[in-house]
Amino acid sequence: MSYEKVGDVLVAQGDLAGALKAFRDGLEIAEDLSRADPGNAGWRRDLSVSFNKVGDVLVAQGDLAAALKAFRDGLAIAEDLSRADPGNAGWRRDLSVSYDRVGDVLVAQGDFAGALKAFRDGLKIAEDLPRADPGNAGWRRDVAVSHAKIANALTTSGDVAGARRALRSGCDILASLVQSHPDWAEWKRDLAWFDAQLAALDNPGGG
Structure with missing residues (x-):
C-alpha cells in the first residue's frame, strides 16, 4: 500500500499525526522522482498532489501557515x-483546484483580498474548461463551486451585494444542470444550498 493510501486511511480514522507522517514520507519519494526526471509530467503532478495531501492535514490540524506553504x-x-501544456484540460483543472485551496486558507486567515484573487484566478480557468467542452456537466458544476467560494469570501468581508451576484451566478448554473439532469440528487442538493444562501442574505435576521 502506498504512503498516500495509508495516509488516506489514517485521516479517515482520525489519526492526523500519523497521516501527516505518511503523506510527508510519500512527498519525499515524489520529490526524489521529480528531481531524477524533471521532464516527467506525471511525476510532477504526483508531487503537486502530495503537497496538497500534506496541506489538507495541516489545515485539519489548524496549522494554516504551514498548510498555505504546502498548497x-x-x-x-x-x-x-x-504553462507547459495549456491544452491539457486535466492540468488546467488541477490548477483551478489549487487556487481554491490557497483561497480557502487565506479566508481562514482573514486575508479576504488575497482569497478573492485566488478564487477569481481559479474561476477564470474553471469557466474556460466548459467552453471547450460544453457537455461536461462536472466542469460546469466546478464553475458553480468557484462562485460559491467567492460568495463566501465576499459575505465574510461584508460585501453582501457582491456575494449575492456570485451566488446567483452559481444558482443559475445549478438550475440549468438540474433541468438537464433531473434525476441527479447531488445537484438538487447543491441548488438547494445556493437557494438557502441567497435567502439568508435577503433575510439576515431569519425572521
Missing part, C-alpha cells in the same frame, strides 16, 4: 504543468 508549493507545480 502554494503544489500550486507552483500546477502552474508549470499548465
Whole structure:
C-alpha cells in the first residue's frame, strides 16, 4: 500500500499525526522522482498532489501557515504543468483546484483580498474548461463551486451585494444542470444550498 493510501486511511480514522507522517514520507519519494526526471509530467503532478495531501492535514490540524506553504508549493507545480501544456484540460483543472485551496486558507486567515484573487484566478480557468467542452456537466458544476467560494469570501468581508451576484451566478448554473439532469440528487442538493444562501442574505435576521 502506498504512503498516500495509508495516509488516506489514517485521516479517515482520525489519526492526523500519523497521516501527516505518511503523506510527508510519500512527498519525499515524489520529490526524489521529480528531481531524477524533471521532464516527467506525471511525476510532477504526483508531487503537486502530495503537497496538497500534506496541506489538507495541516489545515485539519489548524496549522494554516504551514498548510498555505504546502498548497502554494503544489500550486507552483500546477502552474508549470499548465504553462507547459495549456491544452491539457486535466492540468488546467488541477490548477483551478489549487487556487481554491490557497483561497480557502487565506479566508481562514482573514486575508479576504488575497482569497478573492485566488478564487477569481481559479474561476477564470474553471469557466474556460466548459467552453471547450460544453457537455461536461462536472466542469460546469466546478464553475458553480468557484462562485460559491467567492460568495463566501465576499459575505465574510461584508460585501453582501457582491456575494449575492456570485451566488446567483452559481444558482443559475445549478438550475440549468438540474433541468438537464433531473434525476441527479447531488445537484438538487447543491441548488438547494445556493437557494438557502441567497435567502439568508435577503433575510439576515431569519425572521
